[in-house]
Amino acid sequence: MIRLLIVDDQRLVRAGLRMLCESTDDVEVVGEGADGAEAIRLAMELSPDVILMDLRMPGLDGVEATRRILASRSDGAAPKVLVLTTFDDDEHLYPALAAGAAGFLVKDTAPADLLQAIRRSAQGELPFSPALLRRLVDRAVERGRPEGRSAPAELTPRERDVLALVGEGLGNQEIADRLHLGITTVKSHVANLMGKTGCDNRVRLALYACRLD
Structure with missing residues (x-):
């Protein structure tokens, strides 16, 4: 509760x-x-x-x-x-x-x-409301502030799928439903993505995902 x-x-x-x-x-x-x-x-x-x-x-x-x-x-x-x-x-x-x-x-x-x-x-x-997340992304791109390292070559195809949906502002359960994965699997992918990209929270990870578009 x-x-x-x-x-x-x-x-x-x-x-x-x-x-x-x-x-x-x-x-x-x-x-x-x-x-x-x-x-x-x-x-x-x-x-x-x-x-x-x-x-x-x-x-x-x-x-x-x-x-x-x-x-x-x-x-x-x-x-x-x-x-x-x-x-x-x-x-x-x-x-x-x-x-x-x-x-x-x-x-x-x-x-x-x-x-x-x-x-x-x-x-x-x-x-975040989608429009607000997009504004954060645009502001970060405009200012050129790095939100993580360059795109790591070791990202798996599934990790890239999860990363793209994080960039759309989806939550873990929504990502799980969209990709037909278990919620625990999605959480594991998100944790791995944070480690590989150097992003220390989900907003930074979303910004990172959008910068790769």
Whole structure:
């Protein structure tokens, strides 16, 4: 069961998110917060697995709340913070990533995709809205920042298939379904790809994949 904390300053938004998440049998909403200060307090009190975090809120905003929550838990038990916001511009995206957000979605995300993103966050993946992932790729290419070494010759055909789907923003289960593989096999391929490419997280691996297109 995934323990979820919802943080948003709009009561109706929180109610809608709670209703959606409680319609599943693998997500438990353990609390709600209306601002960053409440997010910090509830994160300490409730120990959620995932925090669904708005960014623009009165008082302490979501970016600073994310930074403080993750900084306070250096024992490896920090929750995953999944940003859900109306604002998808660079002014919000990059500070949230720098603060340690584990994913970034806009509020017009389909309900099924949001639930899947929560599950992926809990599993240690980094879900992003496709348009945002593409923007990260374009920005990295534009700036010429290397996200890994040159394409390694030792990549197998199956690893290349998995890498391409990571670049499309698919999660492990979606890749498994697309390639007719077991989820454990996909996880193993992703781990091998990170080792071979020098990418230390899934976003960097996605950027690396897109640069090879």
